[in-house]
Amino acid sequence: MANSTRMQTMEAEKLQAKMTEIEGKREYLLKLLERPNLGTLRIDVNQAIEELDDLIMEFKRTFPD
Numbered sequence: 001m002a003n004s005t006r007m008q009t010m011e012a013e014k015l016q017a018k019m020t021e022i023e024g025k026r027e028y029l030l031k032l033l034e035r036p037n038l039g040t041l042r043i044d045v046n047q048a049i050e051e052l053d054d055l056i057m058e059f060k061r062t063f064p065d
Helices: 002-033 041-064
Strands: none
Touching: 002 041
């Protein structure tokens, strides 16, 4: 039983680490939006930011810790 709990804790830590990584990528995309020569890619970058925001919100709702 303790082994199962430890595995769940490890999985939760891995998920949290991935979410931290994703949040970092979101910050990169925000900086990318500041570039004046982005052209039509701006639409894709905005869409990616929106999708990351949804993912982050859903993660925080599912794992409120």
